[in-house]
Every structure is written in C-alpha cells, then in structure tokens.
Amino acid sequence: MASSCSLFNSSLATKSNFQLLHHQNNPKFNRPTPTVISCTFSPTTSSSNNNSPSPQKNRRLPDENIRDEARRRRSTAENIFSAKYIPFNAGPDSTESYSLDEIVYRSRSGGLLDVQHDMEALKKFDGAYWRELFDSRVGKTTWPLGSGVWSKKEWVLPEIDPDDIVSAFEGNSNLFWAERFGKQFLGMNDLWVKHCGISHTGSFKDLGMTVLVSQVNRLRKMKRAVVGVGCASTGDTSAALSAYCAASGIPSIVFLPANKISIAQLVQPIANGAFVLSIDTDFDGCMKLIREVTAELPIYLANSLNSLRLEGQKTAAIEILQQFDWEVPDWVIVPGGNLGNIYAFYKGFKMCQELGLVDRIPRLVCAQAANANPLYLYYKSGWNEFKAVKANTTFASAIQIGDPVSIDRAVYALKNSNGIVEEATEEELMDATVQADSTGMFICPHTGVALTALIKLRNSGVIGAGDRTVVVSTAHGLKFTQSKVDYHSKEIPDMACRFANPPVQVKADFGSVMDVLMKYLGDKAPKH
Ligand SMILES: Cc1ncc(COP(=O)(O)O)c(C=O)c1O
Numbered sequence: 001m002a003s004s005c006s007l008f009n010s011s012l013a014t015k016s017n018f019q020l021l022h023h024q025n026n027p028k029f030n031r032p033t034p035t036v037i038s039c040t041f042s043p044t045t046s047s048s049n050n051n052s053p054s055p056q057k058n059r060r061l062p063d064e065n066i067r068d069e070a071r072r073r074r075s076t077a078e079n080i081f082s083a084k085y086i087p088f089n090a091g092p093d094s095t096e097s098y099s100l101d102e103i104v105y106r107s108r109s110g111g112l113l114d115v116q117h118d119m120e121a122l123k124k125f126d127g128a129y130w131r132e133l134f135d136s137r138v139g140k141t142t143w144p145l146g147s148g149v150w151s152k153k154e155w156v157l158p159e160i161d162p163d164d165i166v167s168a169f170e171g172n173s174n175l176f177w178a179e180r181f182g183k184q185f186l187g188m189n190d191l192w193v194k195h196c197g198i199s200h201t202g203s204f205k206d207l208g209m210t211v212l213v214s215q216v217n218r219l220r221k222m223k224r225a226v227v228g229v230g231c232a233s234t235g236d237t238s239a240a241l242s243a244y245c246a247a248s249g250i251p252s253i254v255f256l257p258a259n260k261i262s263i264a265q266l267v268q269p270i271a272n273g274a275f276v277l278s279i280d281t282d283f284d285g286c287m288k289l290i291r292e293v294t295a296e297l298p299i300y301l302a303n304s305l306n307s308l309r310l311e312g313q314k315t316a317a318i319e320i321l322q323q324f325d326w327e328v329p330d331w332v333i334v335p336g337g338n339l340g341n342i343y344a345f346y347k348g349f350k351m352c353q354e355l356g357l358v359d360r361i362p363r364l365v366c367a368q369a370a371n372a373n374p375l376y377l378y379y380k381s382g383w384n385e386f387k388a389v390k391a392n393t394t395f396a397s398a399i400q401i402g403d404p405v406s407i408d409r410a411v412y413a414l415k416n417s418n419g420i421v422e423e424a425t426e427e428e429l430m431d432a433t434v435q436a437d438s439t440g441m442f443i444c445p446h447t448g449v450a451l452t453a454l455i456k457l458r459n460s461g462v463i464g465a466g467d468r469t470v471v472v473s474t475a476h477g478l479k480f481t482q483s484k485v486d487y488h489s490k491e492i493p494d495m496a497c498r499f500a501n502p503p504v505q506v507k508a509d510f511g512s513v514m515d516v517l518m519k520y521l522g523d524k525a526p527k528h
C-alpha cells in the first residue's frame with residue numbers, strides 16, 4: 001500500500017519517493033519530469049515500525065538519519081540543471097564564465113559576478129510545474145528540501161550533492177499581516193511584514209549563508225585550498241557565518257568594527273567559536289581589509305560580494321509569491337546597506353516571471369538610514385554620480401555602510417523594477433520601530449527604516465491605501481534591545497521619544513499600586 005500527499009504526478013507515487021531527473025514524460029504538463037519529492041511511503045519504510053499504535057507514514061529506517069534517507073531515495077539521481085558565474089550584467093557578446101567550483105569573486109575587468117542558471121533547461125518545465133513542485137515541499141523534514149532555500153534547490157545550487165549541504169532548515173519565514181499597524185497608522189488593510197529575521201541566527205543572512213557554506217563544504221571535500229571562511233560584518237553576516245561554519249566544522253574568521261555592533265550580535269560569533277577580530281575602524285574599513293586578506297590567504301570570502309550568497313537570499317522573494325498563492329504584491333520595501341539583498345529580491349522575482357510562475361514583478365523600494373545614505377544620494381542625483389560617503393552612527397547599525405559593494409546590482413534592480421529609494425532620519429526610524437512594536441511586533445531598527453519609507457510614500461500618495469505592500473523585516477528585534485531601552489527611557493539626545501512607554505516606579509504597597517492602576521484605567525476608559 002502506498003499513500004501520497006501533494007504529489008501532482010501520481011504515476012510516480014508507487015516508485016522511489018525521491019525520483020530525480022529522468023526524461024520520462026509527465027502526462028499532466030507534457031514535460032520531462034525533474035526532481036520530484038513526494039510524501040509517499042514505500043513498503044520498506046512502513047513495515048519498519050510494527051509496534052507503533054497507528055500506522056507510521058514515511059518513517060525512516062531505524063538506523064538512518066534524514067541525510068541517509070535522502071541518499072537512499074535518490075539512488076537514481078540525474079541532473080539536467082546547472083549554473084555558473086558570469087560577469088554581472090554582461091552583454092550578449094561576453095564569453096567570460098567560471099564554474100561555481102572555482103574560487104573567484106570578481107570578473108576579469110574587476111566588476112561584480114552573478115550566478116547564471118541554465119534558463120533553457122529550467123524552461124523545459126512550465127510555471128505551473130514549478131509552483132506545484134515548490135508548494136509540495138513546504139514544511140517537510142525531507143533533507144534538504146524542508147529548508148525554504150533548498151526547497152528551490154534547482155534554482156539555487158542545482159549541482160550540489162545534498163550530502164554536502166549545510167542547512168538549519170532556514171527560510172519559510174512568517175509573512176505577517178500587519179493589520180493594526182496598517183489600519184492605525186496608514187489606513188491600509190493589505191500590509192504585510194516578511195519576518196526574515198525570525199530565523200536560525202536572527203537575520204535574513206541565514207538564507208545566503210546556507211548556500212555559501214554548503215559550497216565551501218563541497219570545495220573542502222574536493223580538497224580545494226580553503227582553510228577557513230571570512231567576512232567583514234556589521235553583526236548579522238558574522239552571526240550567520242559562524243553558526244553555519246560551526247555546524248559543519250569549518251573555521252570561521254570575522255572582522256568586526258569595534259564598538260559598532262550590538263552586544264547580542266557580538267556574542268553570536270564568540271559563542272559559535274569563530275576567530276573574532278575587533279578592529280578599530282568602521283564596516284567599510286573591515287570590508288577593505290577582508291578583501292585584501294582573502295586575496296592573500298586561503299580564506300573564502302563570505303560577504304555578499306560573493307554572488308553565491310544572493311542565490312539563497314533570492315528565495316525570500318519566491319517565498320513571498322508562494323505565500324500569496326503566486327499573486328504579485330504591488331510593492332516590496334527592503335532596507336539597504338551593502339546592497340546585495342535588494343538585488344537578491346529583484347532576481348528572485350524576475351526568475352519567477354521569466355519562468356512563468358507569475359506575469360509581473362513588484363515595484364521595489366530600497367530604504368536607507370539618512371546617516372548612511374550613498375544610494376539615496378545617488379538616486380536623488382538622477383543616477384548621475386555615485387559617491388561613497390563616510391557612514392555616521394545610526395541605530396540601524398547593521399546598515400551603517402558608506403561604500404556598498406553591490407551598488408551596481410542595486411541600481412540595476414531599482415531601474416528594472418521602476419523602483420524608488422527613500423531615507424529615514426534617526427528619529428523617524430526609531431519612532432516607526434516603536435510604533436510597530438506597539439502593534440504587536442518586535443522589530444529591528446532596519447525594519448524601522450523600511451517602515452519609514454512606507455510611511456513617507458503612503459503620505460505622498462505614491463503607495464495607495466489599497467496597494468498590497470510587503471515590508472521586509474531583516475533581523476530579529478531581540479538583537480537590538482539597547483536601542484529600545486534608550487528610547488523608552490527617553491535617553492536619546494535630541495530625540496523627543498514621543499512614543500516612549502517607560503515602566504512606572506511604584507512602592508510595594510496595595511494603596512500605591514491601586515492608585516497608579518486606577519489612574520491608568522481611568523485614562524483608558526472610553527470617553528462619552
Ligand atoms: C539587519 C540588516 N538589515 C539590512 C541589511 C542590508 O542588507 P544589504 O547589505 O544586503 O543591503 C543588513 C546588512 O547589511 C542587515 O544586517
């Protein structure tokens with residue numbers, strides 16, 4: 001007996017549960033059938049647990065783990081998909097390309113690279129096929145497809161052996177309906193917050209780091225000269241890098257700007273056993289140093305200059321479409337620093353359009369802190385002249401970046417999505433953060449930057465009341481509690497802290513407690 005759930009090709013249900021690419025015809029889509037993961041169970045697996053009170057579907061053999069199980073099921077593996085590095089935005093005449101197994105971060109001319117997928121191979125399957133395939137994998141424990149990133153493996157790193165993948169089953173993050181915030185502050189009822197920060201290490205960086213560290217794992221198994229993996233960081237990249245490296249036993253080295261990241265972020269790589277250098281400079285200084293060091297030593301570069309990272313990060317865009325049942329939102333707002341993520345979102349949406357999963361892409365907004373706003377200034381100049389800036393201190397400390405490495409990628413993404421760049425002052429971003437928290441969220445200041453952009457665009461009428469809008473929340477608010485403490489204590493110089501909600505000091509006696517409660521409840525009572 002075999003049972004099957006969410007498998008669109010029922011002809012496969014009684015075969016191996018992990019049918020990998022073979023060129024038989026799929027009657028439903030009249031296409032050859034690529035990687036298919038089903039929820040079927042085979043007689044071998046079901047018979048292995050006879051003592052169980054109820055029939056156990058899909059149980060692994062008693063002596064195998066989920067990697068072993070995936071290996072057993074993919075014994076007929078064959079893969080028709082592939083990807084390579086090409087120069088970013090290369091013209092049609094360019095022949096320059098590199099295998100993903102090469103260690104290369106820059107094109108011959110010194111420009112950025114991009115991962116190019118074999119779109120002709122992917123196009124052999126229509127949009128409905130990909131939609132159903134991705135939908136069939138959500139929320140499973142199948143290795144590695146239970147991950148929100150690896151559920152899109154064919155579009156991410158198609159050729160990597162699942163055995164080499166280092167994953168914490170990242171992704172599949174909540175798309176939160178911001179009902180009260182939307183209604184109360186913006187008159188909107190279709191506002192959503194994509195909580196990428198509710199994640200393994202508390203930021204969206206996990207999405208890219210699982211891909212990068214998996215590829216490093218593969219390279220090390222191939223005996224390539226990679227002694228460790230390094231990054232410069234404002235706190236989130238370093239947390240993700242050190243966790244994924246620790247999980248796979250790979251040394252990690254992180255360059256942090258001294259006294260410029262939160263304590264929670266600092267302790268993450270320390271706890272995960274990274275080699276932590278606290279350097280007396282800012283992020284841009286650390287970035288320059290790590291690029292020089294990785295050019296000299298066999299340390300693999302983990303910043304988003306390395307285009308592998310963006311392959312994982314782009315899956316958040318695909319996930320948003322999936323969560324809306326493949327309906328395209330009108331706007332997606334992303335806070336920007338080193339500017340890899342805004343391009344990753346563009347790339348995810350664009351692939352979905354090109355492969356027929358959706359028929360358009362959303363307009364993108366990149367939001368920067370006014371204290372670190374090189375992209376905003378460039379946009380305001382009519383894309384006339386880009387100038388790096390000296391980034392000033394901001395509560396949105398993870399985007400305190402003045403010379404973003406992915407500036408060209410960001411401009412491309414914005415120009416091709418009819419995009420907009422906005423900025424937020426310190427007071428605006430903290431007020432927005434605190435207001436969002438007051439409606440039940442607990443967001444980071446970078447998300448406050450994105451919400452400020454939304455407030456401005458809504459007030460100017462660019463974003464309409466009925467527009468379906470997604471704000472990307474990039475890190476967990478618990479990493480940035482000090483900024484919230486400062487605000488609610490009204491301890492920020494030159495900031496009114498209008499929405500502060502400080503605790504009330506009260507004596508430990510019934511009368512005093514009743515007095516303050518009566519006053520509080522009186523203030524809350526409906527006025528007639
Ligand atoms: C929490 C957070 N939000 C936003 C960003 C900006 O992302 P990107 O550097 O890809 O623009 C970063 C890192 O830079 C970050 O750590």
Ligand SMILES: N[C@@H](CCOP(=O)(O)O)C(=O)O
Nearest residue numbers: 233234235236237303304338
């Ligand atoms: N916010 C980032 C800055 C570095 O960005 P990356 O995406 O290029 O690694 C961080 O957390 O370090």
